[in-house]
Amino acid sequence: MIALRTLVWFAIAAVAMLGAVWLAEQPGTVTAEFQGWRLDTSVGVLAIAVIVLMLLGVGGWLIYRWIVGTPGNLLEGWFDSKRRRGYRELTRGLAAVAAGDAVEAQKHARKAERLLAEPSLTLLLSAQAAQLAGDRVAANRAFTAMLDDQQMAFLGLRGLIAQALQDGDQAKALAFAKRAFELRPQTPWIVHSLFDMQAQLGEWKAAQDTLDSGVRRKVVTSEKGRALKALLEVERSRAAERDGDKSAALTLARNAFGLAPERIAVTERLAELQLKAGDSRRAVKTIERGWSQAPHPDLAAVYFKASGESDPLKRVAVARRLAAQKPDDVESHIVLAQAALEAGLWGEARRHLENAGGAHPSVRVCRLMAEVEERSHGEQAKVHEWLARATTAPADRTWRCSACSAPHATWHSVCESCGAFGTLHWREPGSFGHVLPPETRAELEFAGGTTK
Ligand SMILES: [Zn+2]
Structure with a gap:
């Protein structure tokens, strides 16, 4: 192919040379006068000059086309290779993050950022690399930059929420969480986080x-x-009572008991308020119903x-009425034992x-047994045993x-250890x-059906 083209070019050049020689040998002169200049030449030389000028024109045109006519192709080629290199840096950076290599990850993140003018691709890597390296300022910058991108905003907010919580800035975390919730109210993680934050801050209505x-x-x-x-x-209901609104407090407690009588705190709240209102008969009924589902001292x-x-x-008779609501429960046996102990009914207490x-008697049962032996003036050896x-x-x-397993001496709506509600x-x-790790257990707790 190339050989053929070369041959054609040689043929054309040979013909042109012969033509030029032939023209130059032709007789006849041309005289041109221009503003005091005078040119005498043969027809052949003039013809060659015209051909050379034409060739120069064609050459100039080709050079012009090469430079101006196809800049897209040239630049595109350059950008293509730049993007390819950018993707390569991005991939290497992600691999470094996965491998936990902070220094390497940040190096590739910086390169990818420079090569790819696409923040949506590189910001996440930059943020992850910065987090891995413990560079909070850089991570914060990356997360904040994500907010400008519609696709990345939620991820950016997630990062900012985590940082605010680490800093102990609950108000800031709540503000970010509200924005994230507006973006994706169907995402379990944000529903759960926002709910817990609002509960921790005592914003019960907003949490609702x-x-x-x-x-x-x-x-x-x-x-x-x-x-x-x-x-x-x-x-x-507690807040209403503190504000002096007793009737609202009672209404709320009644609603709560209608919803979940199996939650001990709910039963206790309603019975307490009924008792404070002087309605001991209703308080008794409330406790009996609650005890039948979830007994508690x-x-x-x-x-x-x-x-x-x-x-x-x-009081032994009272204890019997209560225990009858759930006769087989440990709490029922213990309440009966304690009442019998107070009444000096040692045999019944032991039974x-x-x-x-x-x-396998528990700590509580062993201690009560020791007390029975002590107070019934039994053998000291048995007390010690x-x-x-x-x-x-x-x-x-x-x-x-149920989320973090932390024990508490008294009931709280918000766990003092992990903040779950x-x-x-x-x-x-x-x-x-x-x-379980915090996130999994939070989502499990929120979706699962654990009862108190
Ligand atoms: Zn907890």
Whole structure:
């Protein structure tokens, strides 16, 4: 192909040479005069000059086309290779992030950023690389820059929320969380985070709105939503009582009890308010209903108070009425044992404690047994035996967070350890299984149906 083209060019050049020689040999002269200049030449030379000028014109045109006519192709080629290099840096950077190599990741991130003028591609890498390197300022810059990109804004907010929480700046975290929730109200993670933040700040009404939206979008199961709403109403009832609005406090507590009588805090709140309002008969009914679903020593205390009985033997009868609501539960056996102990009914107390303890009596049961032996003036050896057993006995039920397993001496709506709302349950240790990483367990807790 090339050889053929060369041959053609040689042929054309040869013909042109012969033509030029032939023209130059032709007789005849041409004379030109221009403003005092005079040119004498042969026709042949003039013809050659014309041909040379034409060739120069064609050459000039070709050079012009090469420079001006096809700049797109040239620049495109250059940009193509730049983008290819950019992608390569991006890939290497992501691989470095995955491998946990902060220095390498940041190096590639910087190169990719320079080569690819596409922030949506490089910002995430830059942010991750900065986070890995512990460079909070650079990470913050990358997350903030993401806010300008519609596709990246949610990710940017997620990073900024995490940073604000690390800094302990709850107000800032809440502001970012609200923006993220507006962008993607169907994402479980943000629904859960915003809800917990609002609850931690005591913004019960706002938390309720977030929860309602989550239930509507099926991010929160209706079962879970019902229990959480009841606990929010418990908090709102407390706030109303503090503000001196007793009737609102009672209404909220009643609503909560209608929603989730299986939550101990809900039962306790309503019974307490009924008792304060002088309606001990209703308080008794409330506790009995709550006990049948979830017994707890605090409920027994309110029940005895509502009964108004101070005579130890009459209190045994009160305890029997309460225990009858859930006769097989450990709490029922213990409440009966304690009432019997106070009334000096040693045999009955021992019998209930044996029922409560089974083959492996808990710390609480062992201590009560020691007390029975002590107060019944039994053998000191038995007292010591029970006290010794208590030191190695299985732990009792306690308020325990289903999200982080942290134990609490008293019930709180917000876990003091992990900040989750509505996760404290009256349980034995180990009843929640393994402790999961924060994010997984938060989502599980929100979607799952754990009850108190
Ligand atoms: Zn917790």
